[in-house]
Amino acid sequence: MPTPPRVLTVAGSDSGGGAGVQADLKTMLALGTHGMSVLTAVTAQNSLGVQGAWELPAEAVRAQYRSVVDDIGTQAVKTGMLSSAVLVETVAELLAETPVPVVVDPVGVSKHGDALLAADALDAVRGRLLPLATVATPNLDEVAQLTGVRVREEADLRRAAEAVLAYGPRWALIKGGHLPPSAGPSGSGGGEAVDLLTDGTEEHWLRAPRHDNRHTHGTGCTLAAAVAAGLAHGRAVPQAVAAAKEYVTGAIAAGFPLGAGIGPVGHGW
Ligand code: PLP
Secondary structure, three states, X not given: XXXXXXXXXXXXXXXOOOOHHHHHHHXXXXXXXXXXXXXXXXXXXXXXXXXXXXXXXXXXXXXXHHXXXXXXXXXXXXXXXXXXXXXXXXXXXXXXXXXXXXXXXXXXXXXXXXXXXXXXXXXXXXXXXXXXXOEEOOEHHHHHHHHOOOOOOHHHHHHHHHHHHOOOOOEEEEEHHHOOOOOOOOOOOOOEXXXXXXXXXXXXXXXXXXXXXXXXXXXXXXXXXXXXXHHHOOOOHHHHHHHHHHHHHHHHHOOOOOOOOOOEOOOOO
């Protein structure tokens, strides 16, 4: 068997298996890559929310990263939950030594409202992490947290992207999935999930039918991991993002009930 492209996720664990490192590894497998993980934090988590979170020491993050990169190597990296300013800075130092595409999912707060990043870590995300990103993938809450721009309608997405690009990522993928459903210019009626990908020059508007499914835990992790898998396959950013959007749309359609709360997106359907 030839060695598949390798992708590394630097993120937190979700004990419920729906988001975080677990979602990343499932996505990477489904997209024909070998997934590897550097754990930053362990969460006690289920369909109802995050009951506890424990950050790993910076030394443990550094050691995992070096173990992977020094022997196995990777063609792309994805970052997710980084928990604190110390870990954001540690990960930024490590990424700066690794000349491969980096997808930064600037995870702030879970769907249940649990903080996954300390408030005092935002400066480190802006100043240290975003400048290293090939693609940054904030949702609208994360855009507001990082830039102060509040997106209320589709037309605001461009302003949000400009504000994110000002921190230095090559591309910004602004996820408009939380916008109120609109009929969309195609007249699809049921509404569309609209994202904007731009590097400040090119603009790609990504539209997908909005699935009426509440089981969407892990959506953001899955999208960012899918982009990283595409980049590891050698695709250009717009092609990797378009394929990732298609994958996550399928994953949302395949989301299923689990526990008493919000179930996860589905993989490997
Ligand atoms: N738990 C971990 C470890 C995560 O990394 C994330 C998101 O990135 C979440 C939970 C939140 O997932 P969601 O907002 O899709 O419920």
